[in-house]
Amino acid sequence: MEKKIKILFILPSLKAGGAERVVSFIAQNLDATRFTPSLLIIGFEKDAAFSIEHIETHFLNKTRVLDGVTGIFSKLRSIKPQIVMTSIAHLTAVTTIQSLWFRKIKFVAREANIKKITIQYHNASLPFGAKTLNTISYKLLDAIICQSKDMADELVELRPKTANKIHIINNPITKVFSSEISNIQNNKPxxxxxxxxxxxxxxxxxxxxxxxxxxxxxxxxxxxxxxxxxxxxxxxxxxxxxxxxxxxxxxxxxxxxxxxxxxxxxxxxxxxxxxxxxxxxxxxxxxxxxxxxxxxxxxxxxxxxxxxxxxxxxxxxxxxxxxxxxxxxxxxxxxxSKFSKEQIISQYEEVFNNLIQN
Structure with a gap:
């Protein structure tokens, strides 16, 4: 029987947010006959906005990602995952740098935003040290998930050497809506x-x-x-x-x-x-x-x-x-059909499988 692939998903928190919702959803819906997923959350269990079922979850109970660096290292050593997946740039940077100590682990990052807009609206230009760490982390990554073609195109433009690591996978529909179509008639729009x-x-x-x-x-x-x-x-x-x-x-x-x-x-x-x-x-x-x-x-x-x-x-x-x-x-x-749970999860599973097989 083929051995199941052990994957650790790491998030800053489980507060209400797109990255938190999508990554925790993926972790909970992988094929249990082929994957053994677990979640590592830097933040606090009391802040969780999303329910986590049927999946091993660890909380470091830290207020900042930087405070969780040693906790991440410790969990990588004890859990021994074959794949680690992160989302959110600063978490990806401090996690991926640890690949220098864990050469057998494959590191995957999910890009969370369009960088041009982040810089424009969030004044998110990085200090020199953070920029250097970011650059190193992109070199160390084994795969990068982009949510859209525009996101992938921008990343290739900014970091041409990432082109062969990029996979475009859209987000899935994460909620099951009623099969009954509402025909509510409002007296005004x-x-x-x-x-x-x-x-x-x-x-x-x-x-x-x-x-x-x-x-x-x-x-x-x-x-x-x-x-x-x-x-x-x-x-x-x-x-x-x-x-x-x-x-x-x-x-x-x-x-x-x-x-x-x-x-x-x-x-x-x-x-x-x-x-x-x-x-x-x-x-x-x-x-x-x-x-x-x-x-x-x-x-x-x-x-x-x-x-x-x-x-x-x-x-x-x-x-x-x-x-x-x-x-x-x-x-x-x-x-x-295009964004169903089955369709999107299968694309993630294919990326994970290929990383281990190659």
Whole structure:
């Protein structure tokens, strides 16, 4: 009988976030007859926003990744994985450097963002020491998972020598939505956006577009973040405060998506937009600004929604969807086969298998 491949997935925390959700989901859904996965979390169990079932999980209970370096080393030595997979750049850097002591382990990194946008909106230019560590870690990696073609193209542009290590694997649909299609009829359009309240997410340009509409609507914004007050001030300045409902966090996204007419994404870049993907999986059409990242790999014009470039276009597409609504079954079908759990997990399994066989 073929020996199972032992894989350790390492995350900074299990707080609500795209990387945390996707990596923990992959870890829990690998074929148990071929893989033995386990999770190592630098942060605290009390902060976990995602349930972890049927998988060995270790918490280092540290507040910072740097405080967990010796804990990572200790777990690599005791668990003896054949593959280690990380996500989030600074964690990848401090983990991969340990390959110098663990030559038999294959190290895999999942890229989490578009670097141009991270630098622009998060002032994320690295100090010299961190840049050097980053450069070394990319050389030591055995494989790199990029969530979208744009992400892969950017990485090759920045680090040409990584080209033969890159695999493009989109994010999976991580939630199972009801098979029953909601046919809720609202007396006015209900729009929704789910995402961190940050300038990068483009809430303000969505509000600009909505202010151009000459009919009543309801707009729900789900998320929290550092620019919450700035976005609320924008809504007030555009006289939209009475039309907007604010929700910090909810575990019942499906209910809100089912009650919505359109999911709107205003982002200036997205690694791979999980919330937009979930909207399509629930049968709710999407309108998104055409931006760097995986958005254009999900949105099929006129099938599950539309890509737009301006506030005027966004307004026009909102009006078009009132006159000519898209078929919910068609929307679901557009993402179900390409981004299903089975499809995406099998791509990860293939990468893991090839690393061990080669």
């Amino acid at each position: 209900h729009y929704i956006t789910v995402g961190r309240l940050h300038n990068e997410k483009g809430h303000c340009r969505i509000l600009e577009a909505l202010s151009l509409l000459d009919f009543d609507f309801k707009y729900t914004i789900i998320g929290s973040g550092p620019h919450e007050q700035r976005i609320k001030d924008k809504a007030e300045a555009l006289h939209l405060s009475d039309s907007v409902t604010w929700i910090d966090f909810t575990n019942d996204i499906e209910k809100h998506l089912n009650n919505s007419s359109v999911f709107i994404q205003g982002s200036y870049a997205e690694g791979f937009p999980n919330a937009l993907l979930e909207s399509c999986a629930a049968g709710t059409p999407v309108i998104a600004y055409n931006c760097l990242g995986g958005t254009s790999e999900i949105v099929k014009q006129g099938v599950n929604g539309f890509l737009v470039d301006t506030e005027i276009e966004l307004k026009e597409k909102l009006i078009e969807l009132i006159k000519n609504p898209l078929n919910k079954q068609q929307i679901i079908a557009s993402v179900k």
